[in-house]
Amino acid sequence: MQWDLGLQGLAVLGAMSLGFGVVAGLLAGNGWVHRLWATAICTVACFGVGLLTSEWLFGWATEEDLQPNVDGLSRDEVLLSSLFTTAAVVLVMRYLAHRWTRSSSSLR
Template sequence: MQWDLGPQGVGLLVGMSLGFGLIAQFVAGRSITRWLWAIAAVTYFVAGILISEVWFGWATQDELQPNIDGLSFDEVLLLALLAGIAAVVVTRLVTRARRRHESSSPPDRRRVGGR
């Protein structure tokens, strides 16, 4: 396999990933976790690399349009969006289960303020 993703394609994918992460954090607020933007952005980026370079890596530049410096733009935009949304949903389910578990545990009886 030959990786043909150039610096402009990587830069565009990084921008798309950060944009998705920030939008996900804005929509969810801090109700899920303050690190949601990073989780969503990394998932989007990794999915974008896999989609562009592994899944559609066989296609030529003429077969996939638009192809921006080796990045299969349309395919990454659609399929990485689905992977990013799945990561946000899983993160929400995990944090909800953790909060539910923490709220059902007995309260901490340590004194506050050193008294």
């Protein structure tokens, strides 16, 4: 496997990951600390999943096979994988927030 992701592709991946992280933070739940954690976790997860999607799952494809391709980044495939990653992070964070709120109220 050859890694052909350039600096522009990494910058686009980072910007997309940060955007999805902010969306996850807005949808995640209560309190700014919880939202900040959701933003950070989702940003890192989207970057990692996007990197694996672009370079491992679709690393075999040429630029003609995958359009649009931004400096080695399979943009559409990364957008789709980031959407699923964000949905998973938001669901888990909301579940954990609900569970934590329920358990802390039963301690009182």
